[in-house]
Amino acid sequence: MADMKAFERECEAFFRPLWPGEDKILVFGEGRSDSPDIMLIGEAPGEQETLKRRPFVGKAGKNLDEFLALMGIERESIYVSNVVKIRPTSIGSTGRVRNRAPSKEEIALFLPFLMKEIGLVAPKAIVTLGNVPLKALMGPKAAVGELHGRWHTAGNGSKLFALYHPAAIIYRRELRQVYERDVLALRDSLTIETQK
Numbered sequence: 001m002a003d004m005k006a007f008e009r010e011c012e013a014f015f016r017p018l019w020p021g022e023d024k025i026l027v028f029g030e031g032r033s034d035s036p037d038i039m040l041i042g043e044a045p046g047e048q049e050t051l052k053r054r055p056f057v058g059k060a061g062k063n064l065d066e067f068l069a070l071m072g073i074e075r076e077s078i079y080v081s082n083v084v085k086i087r088p089t090s091i092g093s094t095g096r097v098r099n100r101a102p103s104k105e106e107i108a109l110f111l112p113f114l115m116k117e118i119g120l121v122a123p124k125a126i127v128t129l130g131n132v133p134l135k136a137l138m139g140p141k142a143a144v145g146e147l148h149g150r151w152h153t154a155g156n157g158s159k160l161f162a163l164y165h166p167a168a169i170i171y172r173r174e175l176r177q178v179y180e181r182d183v184l185a186l187r188d189s190l191t192i193e194t195q196k
């Protein structure tokens with residue numbers, strides 16, 4: 001059984017000194033870490049995730065739950081994580097703290113830890129949500145618009161299925177149908193693909 005607590009301690013020890021005096025919260029992955037069928041990888045935690053210290057519990061989490069219902073699988077049976085484990089923020093014009101996309105530097109900083117996490121969890125398949133995890137694992141030229149809905153081999157040899165990010169469906173309603181078709185394609189091919 002993978003020692004995820006030791007992994008989390010290692011992350012804390014590396015990242016804590018990078019932001020002295022700042023109350024940055026690291027949101028770690030959760031779920032089955034003993035070679036589950038799926039490791040789902042998102043971008044970075046948002047506000048709700050940081051408050052609850054759990055990945056995908058805010059708005060994007062709701063969409064994720066729909067995705068899992070469509071797949072007919074329980075959230076507890078998979079492992080869910082993010083590339084970047086802190087909430088990337090910026091200050092809006094009204095002074096409010098907003099989410100922003102993770103920067104290249106943040107992604108590069110967290111990538112070795114993501115690779116270690118994948119090694120520990122040893123999922124049968126990785127499902128990426130959006131461009132950030134897809135590029136992190138397949139290289140900068142990979143684009144979800146081209147690669148979604150199909151199986152690929154990641155740079156580390158993992159089987160990888162690319163999906164749009166659930167938040168993209170909130171902003172681009174025309175993607176909903178595409179997303180649902182992709183999720184059903186994943187459901188129908190998962191067993192065959194993970195047994196190859």
Ligand code: URA
Nearest residue numbers: 042043044055056060
């Ligand atoms: N979006 C992500 O990519 N990850 C989360 O944990 C929440 C929202």
